[in-house]
Amino acid sequence: MQNKLKHITGIAIVFVFLMQSVSCGYGDRAHKRVTEKAWNGYTKATVVNYTYDGCSWMLELEDGKKLQPSALKPEFQKEKLKVWIRYEPKKGGMGICMAGELVNITEIELRKND
Numbered sequence: 001m002q003n004k005l006k007h008i009t010g011i012a013i014v015f016v017f018l019m020q021s022v023s024c025g026y027g028d029r030a031h032k033r034v035t036e037k038a039w040n041g042y043t044k045a046t047v048v049n050y051t052y053d054g055c056s057w058m059l060e061l062e063d064g065k066k067l068q069p070s071a072l073k074p075e076f077q078k079e080k081l082k083v084w085i086r087y088e089p090k091k092g093g094m095g096i097c098m099a100g101e102l103v104n105i106t107e108i109e110l111r112k113n114d
Helices: 002-023 026-030
Strands: 043-049 057-061 066-069 082-089 101-110
Touching: 057 082, 066 082
Parallel strands: 066 101
Antiparallel strands: 043 057, 043 082, 057 066, 082 101
16 A cells, blocks of 8 residues: 555656646747736837828837827937837827828837847
């Protein structure tokens, strides 16, 4: 009886260590790194100067979607500037530029180390 219990305990310990060693690290590679900004409702964007078709400064999201901000502060009007933004669609607004969705930028910050 004691030998059987020792054998079962040994198998259980080996199984636990095996499962732990197999699963370590896969979570980091399986999912994109989510930063604190993304958890707080910010979206990664890049400032782009679209000077054709009546467009000016636009924001391009990682998925390629383009946003036309109703107002972009002058300090953020720099080509290829990486930023974090929070935005909401502008209701009832129409822009001359047909390249992207018209939005109000509620918050914008420089992106660092991204």
